[in-house]
Amino acid sequence: MSDNYKDWPLKMPFVLWGYRTSIRIASEATPYYLVYGMEAVQPIVLDVPSLRILLESQVPEADWVQARYDSLDLLDERRLNALYQVQLYQKRIERAFINKKVKPRKIKEGDLVLKSVRALLPVDPRGKFKPNWAGPYLVTRILIGGAVPLTDLDGNDFSNPTNLDQLKKYYP
Template sequence: MSDNYKEWPEKIPFALWGYRTSIRTATRATPYYLVYGMEAVQPVELEVPSLRILLESQVPEADWVQARYDSLVLLNKRRLNALYHVQLYQKRIERAFNKKVKPRGINEGDLVLKSVRALLPVDPRGKFKPNWAGPYLVKKILTGGAVRLTDLDGNDFSNPTNLDQLKKYYP
């Protein structure tokens, strides 16, 4: 939309207008409609009146106010419908994501290695430093993918560890 990088602040209102007036997949409605209860009037419709603009301009003010009130009463229904569509959309995304998830197969009592992600300021081994620490013993598996670990001497870790940071250790 712009020829150089200095023009982008002038283009932001147009980008926001496009975002607010385009239909979202999750809600099946425009953000503008969900906030204001009516579709936005496009700038083109002011130059070349559309059927909607012509019909609204010929309606008496009392009837227009009553129609606007009725549409606002129905807005809560539309917002609940949008919320319902968002929940369905999130379930669809969750199902698609969970198809790719591989179960770890880690049980209580298994030996595991833990990923080393702590960044030391300078490690003299460089790229040859170890990526895994352990082995550790799985003491308890908590809900949500968390695990309580102990080292082989029986000392418990103070914080739980995420299952994503573990892999099974085979002695």
């Protein structure tokens, strides 16, 4: 829309108007409708009257106000419907993209696990051949939030719990 980089502030109101009056896929409603409870009247419709403008101009003011109150009563229902549609859309997107590579970790108390080695040592003579996993360790219990206190095979407890994300199941 813009001819050069200096006139974009002049075009911004038109861009915002288009954004606010176009239907969103997720909510199946326009942002303008969700805020004001009625669809926006396009500026061109004021120059070339549509059936909606002609009908509203012939309605007595009391009837128009009553119709407006009725539409505002239904606004909460429409907003809840839009929220429901957004949640359905997010679940569809999650099923389609996000959880494709997520593998559930089925670690429970009493399992043997390997712990990720992420501590940066100053100099490791093995270089890139150093091990990435340490263990096996025994899971004593699983705390709320995914923290896991570990015990080595000799029965010595670690002082700090480990996050479940840093563990993988060990199969002897």
